[in-house]
Amino acid sequence: MAKTSLKTGRSLPGCYARGLRACGNKLTREHYVSRSVLAQLGNYGILGFPWQKSADLGEAGPGALASKILCDRHNSLLSEVDQALGEVIASLLLFRDPLTVPNDKRIVTVNGHQFERGLVKTLAGTYAAGLARRAEQLPPRNREPPRDWLHILFEGTTLSQPCGFYVYAGLGLEVEKMFGMVPLFDHLPIPRGADFRIAGYHFRLELRNPDRANLTSAAYRPSTIRFIRETTSCELRFEWPDDSTQHQSMTAAWQGQTTGASRHLLASLEVVRRQLEKTPSKR
Numbered sequence: 244m245a246k247t248s249l250k251t252g253r254s255l256p257g258c259y260a261r262g263l264r265a266c267g268n269k270l271t272r273e274h275y276v277s278r279s280v281l282a283q284l285g286n287y288g289i290l291g292f293p294w295q296k297s298a299d300l301g302e303a304g305p306g307a308l309a310s311k312i313l314c315d316r317h318n319s320l321l322s323e324v325d326q327a328l329g330e331v332i333a334s335l336l337l338f339r340d341p342l343t344v345p346n347d348k349r350i351v352t353v354n355g356h357q358f359e360r361g362l363v364k365t366l367a368g369t370y371a372a373g374l375a376r377r378a379e380q381l382p383p384r385n386r387e388p389p390r391d392w393l394h395i396l397f398e399g400t401t402l403s404q405p406c407g408f409y410v411y412a413g414l415g416l417e418v419e420k421m422f423g424m425v426p427l428f429d430h431l432p433i434p435r436g437a438d439f440r441i442a443g444y445h446f447r448l449e450l451r452n453p454d455r456a457n458l459t460s461a462a463y464r465p466s467t468i469r470f471i472r473e474t475t476s477c478e479l480r481f482e483w484p485d486d487s488t489q490h491q492s493m494t495a496a497w498q499g500q501t502t503g504a505s506r507h508l509l510a511s512l513e514v515v516r517r518q519l520e521k522t523p524s525k526r
Contacts, residue, residue, distance in 0.1 A: 250263075250264050250265050251264070251265050251266060251267070251316070252264055253265070253266040253267070253268075254266055255267065255268075255269075255270065255314045257270050257311060257312065257314075258270060258312070258313055258314040258317060259312050259313060259367065259368070259371035259386070259387055259388055259393075260313065260314070260317045260393050260396070260397060261314075261387065262387055262390060262393065263317075263393055263397060263398075265316065265317070265397070266314040266316055266317065267314040267315040267316025267317070267319075268314070268315060268316075269314065269315050270311040270312075270313070270314055270315075271311065271313060271314065271315045271318045272309050272310065272311055273309060273310065273311070273312050273313040273318055273368055274309045274368070275309070275310075275365055275368035275369045275372065275374070276365060276422055276424075277324070277325040277328045277329065277361060277364065277365070278325060279325040279326060279328055279329025280325075280328050280329055280332050280422060282329065283329060283332045283333050283336060283420075310368075310372045312368060312371045312372055313368070313371075317397060320396075320397055321360075321364060321396065323354075323357050324357050324360045324361045324364055324396070325361065325364075326357070327353050327354055327357035327358040327360075327361055328358060328361035328362075328364075330351060330353045330358075331353055331358050331361075331441070331479065332422075332441055332442055333351075334351045334353075334477075334479045335441065335442035335443075335444060335479070336420070336442050337477075338470040338477040338479065338495075340472060340497065341470050341471065341472045341475040341476055341477045341497065342472050342473070342475050344475075344477050348477075349475075349476070349477040349478065350477070350478045350480065351477075351478070351479050351480065352480045352481075352482055353479065353480070353481055353482070354481075354482050354484065355464055355481035355482060355483045355486075356401055356483065356484070356486075358408070358481065359401075359402065359407055359408045359448070359464075360395060360396055362408055362437070362439060362446065362448040363392055363395050363396060363448065363450070364396055365424060365437075365439075366388075366392075366424070366426065366434060366436075366437045366448065366450075367388040367392050367393075367396065369424065369426070370386055370388050370426075370433070370434060371386050371387070371388060372386075373386060389433060391450075392450070401486075402450070404463070404488065405449065405453050405455070405463065406449050406450055406451065406453060407448075407449065407463065407464050408446055408447065408448050408449075408463075408464060409446065409447040409449065409458055409461035409462065409463050409464075410444065410445070410446055410447075410461060410462050410465055410468065410493060411444075411445040411446075411447065411460055411461045412460045412461065412462070412493070413445060413460070419442065419443050420442070421440060421441075421442065421443065422439075422440070422441055422442075423438075423439065423440035423441075424437050424438070424439050424440075425437060425438045427447075427449075429451075429452060434450070435449070435450055435451045435452060436448045436449040436450045436451070436453075447461060462491040462492075462493050463490075463491070464481065464483065464488070464490055465481060465490055465491050465492060465493050466480065466481055466483070466490035466491065466492050467479065467480050467481070467492040467493070468492070468493045468494070468495060469492065469493065469494045469495070470494075470495045470497070471494060471495070471496050471497065472496075472497035473497075
């Protein structure tokens with residue numbers, strides 16, 4: 244991602260990226276959860292917001308979880324980020340049962356850095372709106388996220404290892420139309436990252452000082468998540484341009500359907516190849 248936040252010299256009050264002095268002319272209503280994600284979900288389950296009890300799964304619709312926290316210019320610069328988020332969640336839902344997926348749709352490739360920025364965008368938006376906070380903290384508005392978050396979103400900076408996103412292995416994951424985010428804290432009042440539940444799968448975003456002890460069952464920036472039922476498979480591939488790092492692949496094995504009208508698929512997600520494999524760089 245090239246630097247796109249060319250300076251306009253304007254800092255628009257209320258825009259959480261105003262510190263970059265690259266604002267447009269007006270504030271826009273920004274969704275904390277990307278609009279492209281909401282389009283995939285319709286009404287969706289939500290977790291992790293301060294007004295919810297820890298065990299609650301609330302429900303929200305496409306018009307929810309939005310606030311005037313970003314200017315029109317900065318909002319428009321995140322279109323590729325929104326597209327990557329939408330492609331990932333569409334794939335997770337489509338690949339619930341590989342036997343039902345047409346042959347020409349069984350491989351989806353997404354820019355991994357853009358998807359990772361989508362997770363940063365979600366956390367930055369909820370933080371700016373005063374929602375990504377400890378339960379005991381007051382909910383101030385117009386918080387400006389840390390400058391390094393803004394550089395990731397608008398100036399093409401990428402997170403250095405071991406920071407970035409992880410995907411957890413686990414048994415009995417129920418694929419469903421839900422999106423959850425729970426901010427993670429250390430001794431500072433600013434989140435160090437967040438846990439995400441996306442269509443039933445567990446992603447983690449680590450922005451500083453990752454807790455290695457809680458990441459032993461997670462794959463860091465995987466190259467591929469493969470979805471298998473019988474002899475049929477689908478693949479969600481993450482490209483990592485200009486990244487010579489080695490990446491793991493993962494497999495989600497179809498285990499059967501739950502009872503009832505929803506008939507959600509239960510999948511087993513596990514790291515199946517511990518040997519590392521390189522992902523070709525693509526410029």
